[in-house]
Amino acid sequence: LRQDKELIRRFDAYGMEAMTGAVPMHSSLGFDATVTSLLAPLAAGLEVAIPPGPNGLAALCEALQNGARYGLIKVTPSHLSTLESELARGSAWCRPDVMVLGGDALSYDALAFCRREAPAMRIVNEYGPTETSVGSSSFEVGALDSGPVPIGRPIGDTRCYVLDAAMQPLPVGAAGELYIGG
Secondary structure, rough: OOOOOHHHHHOOHHOOOHHEEEEEOOOOOOOOOHHHHHHHHHHHOOOOOOOOOOOOHHHHHHHHOOOOEOOOOEEEEHHHHHHHHHHHOOOOOOOEEEEEEEEOOEEEHHHHHHHOOOOEEEEEEEEEEEHOOOOOEEEOOOOOOOOOOOOOOOOOOOOOHHHHHHOOOOOHHHHHOEEOOO
């Protein structure tokens, strides 16, 4: 496949150009998270791996425990709790370079397992509703804190606006409705 520079730039937050491991597509093609785990790696010239087995998340857990090497995995925060319970049973699992979490609100408490078991792994909180191509903003999680993890800054040419009921921009820190374009 030809590398799509615009799509690669859109996913720069994940460092895909520097990755050497495959990216697993462990979810259905109909699931919007597949944009990050299928289209972005293919556009960057990376290998996409389909873990064996009937259940995508169970197959991902098994592949990680059997030494599969992944550059990036994309899961939801609820998947993260399943990964934690499955991977905690085994003593060894292969840590990806980057874990992208999206689809639900993410709290710092939910990341305790990742920080303890894979302190060098980069963790990125991805935000974006299905209607805006899933990944609209991202935030690389640094040191543990508490509360909700921010949704971060817009990705690529995306623009995010916080507007009032009259669709007028609000000052920084004011509550309003999030509008996404680009």
